[in-house]
Amino acid sequence: MGSPLFATKPIETLMNEAGESGEHCLKRALGPINLVTLGIGAIIGAGIFVITGQAAAQFAGPAIIISFVLAGVACAFAGLCYAEFASLIPIAGSAYTYSYATLGELIAWIIGWDLILEYAFGAATVAVGWSGHLRAFLRDVGWNLPAIPTSSFTLFGLPVQLKYDYVGFLVIMAITAILVIGIKESANFTTAIVILKVAVVCLFIALATRFLSSHDWKPNFWHPFIPANTGVRGEFGWSGILRGAGVVFFAYIGFDAVSTAAQEAKNPKKDMPLGILGSLVICTVLYILVSGLLTHLVPYTQLNVPDPVVVGIRTTGQQWATFLVELGALAGLATVMLVMLLGQSRVFYSMSRDGLLWPWASKIHPRFRTPYISSIVVGVFVAILATLLPLHILDEMTSVGTLLAFALVSAGVWVLRRTHPELNRPFKTPLVPLVPILAIGFSGLLIVSLSYWTQLRLVVWLVIGLVIYFTYGVTHSKVRNAVKPSLSEVRASAPHSTDF
Numbered sequence: 001m002g003s004p005l006f007a008t009k010p011i012e013t014l015m016n017e018a019g020e021s022g023e024h025c026l027k028r029a030l031g032p033i034n035l036v037t038l039g040i041g042a043i044i045g046a047g048i049f050v051i052t053g054q055a056a057a058q059f060a061g062p063a064i065i066i067s068f069v070l071a072g073v074a075c076a077f078a079g080l081c082y083a084e085f086a087s088l089i090p091i092a093g094s095a096y097t098y099s100y101a102t103l104g105e106l107i108a109w110i111i112g113w114d115l116i117l118e119y120a121f122g123a124a125t126v127a128v129g130w131s132g133h134l135r136a137f138l139r140d141v142g143w144n145l146p147a148i149p150t151s152s153f154t155l156f157g158l159p160v161q162l163k164y165d166y167v168g169f170l171v172i173m174a175i176t177a178i179l180v181i182g183i184k185e186s187a188n189f190t191t192a193i194v195i196l197k198v199a200v201v202c203l204f205i206a207l208a209t210r211f212l213s214s215h216d217w218k219p220n221f222w223h224p225f226i227p228a229n230t231g232v233r234g235e236f237g238w239s240g241i242l243r244g245a246g247v248v249f250f251a252y253i254g255f256d257a258v259s260t261a262a263q264e265a266k267n268p269k270k271d272m273p274l275g276i277l278g279s280l281v282i283c284t285v286l287y288i289l290v291s292g293l294l295t296h297l298v299p300y301t302q303l304n305v306p307d308p309v310v311v312g313i314r315t316t317g318q319q320w321a322t323f324l325v326e327l328g329a330l331a332g333l334a335t336v337m338l339v340m341l342l343g344q345s346r347v348f349y350s351m352s353r354d355g356l357l358w359p360w361a362s363k364i365h366p367r368f369r370t371p372y373i374s375s376i377v378v379g380v381f382v383a384i385l386a387t388l389l390p391l392h393i394l395d396e397m398t399s400v401g402t403l404l405a406f407a408l409v410s411a412g413v414w415v416l417r418r419t420h421p422e423l424n425r426p427f428k429t430p431l432v433p434l435v436p437i438l439a440i441g442f443s444g445l446l447i448v449s450l451s452y453w454t455q456l457r458l459v460v461w462l463v464i465g466l467v468i469y470f471t472y473g474v475t476h477s478k479v480r481n482a483v484k485p486s487l488s489e490v491r492a493s494a495p496h497s498t499d500f
Contacts, residue, residue: 006104007479009354011420014089014101032271032278039258039279041194044286045336047251048201049329050129051395052291053298053308058392060244061227061236062295065288067244068251072284074446075252077439078406079280080429081413083273086259087427088416090268095256095405096347100354102412102419105480109473111408112351113465117401117458119344120382122253123172123337125394127386130333131167132306137326168386175338176379179345180365180372193335200328201286203321204309208293211316227300234451242449247392249399249446251287254336255280256405269426306391341378348374355481356473396454397461403443404458410439 030038056064085098096115100108135145149164229237258275265271294303297312305311309329313321349371352361365372385394413429414436429435447455474480 004480005106005474007477008102008104009097009100009108009479011089011101011423014097030265030271031267032274035258035265035271035275036278036282037194039255039275040198040282041332041335042254042258042339043252043279043283044194044197044201045126045129045254045333047248047253048287048290049309049333050132050306050391051248051250052287052294053303053305053311054391054395055244055247056291056295056300056308057302057304059234059236059240059247061225061240061300062292063226063241064244064248064291064295064300066226066241067248068284068287068291070242070245070442071249071252071446072280072287074245074249074403074406074439074442075255075280075284076277077435077442078410079255079276080435081406081410081439082256082259083276083427084413084425084429085409086272086276087269088423088425090265090272095259095409096350098409098412100479102416103408105356105473105477106469107408109351109356109469110462110465111405112347112356113462113469114401114404115347116344117397117461118253118405119340119347120378121385121394121401122250122398123340123344123382124168124385124389125250125391125398126333126337126340127168127172127382128165128391128394129306130171130330130337131165131386133310133326133329133333134167136307136310137323137330140322140326163388163390165387169383171334172337172341172379172383172386175334175341176375176383178338179341179375179379180370181368193331196328197332198286200325200332201290203324204313205286205289205293207316207318207321208297208312211318212293212296234449239449242445243451246399246403246446246449247395248287249403250395252280252283253398253402254339255283256402273427341375341382344378344382345371345374348378353478355476355478356469358472393454393457396450397457400447400450400454400458401461403447407440407443407447410436410443 055067060067089098089101096108096112099111138145227236229235229239233239234243255276258279259272294308294312297315310322310325313325348357348361351357352359361374362371363373414433417432
């Protein structure tokens with residue numbers, strides 16, 4: 001495409017950056033097990049502990065199992081495309097970097113701006129879930145927090161209801177403070193957190209299976225398995241299953257986060273595909289089991305709560321297990337928030353270094369050596385989202401943003417196969433262009449299945465981003481102006497974007 005709007009970042013430049021080594025480069029310390037646990041750690045969070053029950057109660061009923069299968073298939077196709085890119089261009093930046101190399105600057109900007117929906121709105125969604133779990137945990141030990149204040153008003157003739165979740169606000173600001181100060185987490189610590197979360201999920205599966213086995217597995221709450229549509233698109237029936245798939249898609253967000261660690265993998269060409277696809281397969285199996293057992297234990301109409309897994313555990317009569325489930329959920333959700341906020345600051349950092357965002361987004365703190373302004377701005381924005389917006393809006397905005405990113409990355413694989421067929425691809429997406437087309441098709445189908453208001457919010461969000469791009473990014477782009485970051489810039493800041 002001849003237009004400067006579609007100028008691409010040279011593959012040679014990216015490959016050189018990926019091949020850099022030395023004290024000023026990221027340390028390659030992650031093996032295949034670390035990458036798989038990183039993916040599982042990012043995936044298992046609010047999706048399984050919160051969204052599962054709400055999607056079943058509002059959209060799909062017991063057929064939420066089918067929703068998880070559909071979302072998993074869409075992720076599998078997209079995951080194959082991510083695996084090719086991650087092994088070919090093992091560099092931080094994920095979808096933003098891949099698009100810059102294949103589809104051009106304008107598309108890269110759209111994805112970078114769109115990723116705010118995945119990471120920032122995703123962190124806000126998890127914060128709301130964390131707040132609900134904390135309240136349930138404290139209630140179990142006899143301490144009730146004050147109720148969440150709410151207010152209602154009319155805006156442009158439309159009714160608006162806001163809630164003021166101060167717990168969600170405080171937890172986001174606390175994690176932001178940690179990111180500003182900086183924290184170094186070893187691979188062993190990350191693995192330990194993952195083991196804790198997986199253990200909690202397995203505990204639920206074991207207790208639910210034992211309880212249902214003693215009751216002869218009578219599917220009391222599975223009739224009908226697919227509740228009849230209410231006459232409104234997306235409320236039960238097959239349209240509800242599709243909308244449920246679009247909503248629970250949030251549960252799978254995280255496997256793409258593995259690709260952001262490509263520069264820290266020991267053998268990225270071999271291990272990145274394993275980390276992405278391995279974590280995706282394991283989590284898909286766990287999700288299907290949990291959703292099936294949960295809707296078997298509790299009537300789906302009673303699952304529209306912030307802590308549906310705890311409700312399921314209480315049904316089994318094993319009250320001692322609720323403490324462990326809540327503790328595991330709180331720890332797991334906290335780490336997901338940290339990863340998402342960290343990922344958002346990385347995206348802003350990368351875009352700023354390319355000249356597409358203001359310099360403050362890549363400014364490093366002189367003492368803590370972290371992108372502190374970016375972290376603070378993101379943290380305050382996310383805290384406000386978590387405080388004001390209801391869970392279903394945050395969840396669907398996160399899903400629609402991620403689905404768009406997946407579609408564009410899949411298109412990038414197809415484009416790069418045609419424009420650079422000579423590149424050595426350690427992992428090749430099979431059946432190109434069929435797999436990318438299926439990934440784009442499934443992602444598009446799930447986007448369409450979401451509410452009209454969610455689609456409208458996506459359009460408005462992208463328009464805001466394009467205004468920023470055309471008023472600032474176009475004139476400051478280093479690729480468009482053929483300006484490369486200086487060596488001193490690289491040495492001063494590159495290792496600190498992930499020095500946590």
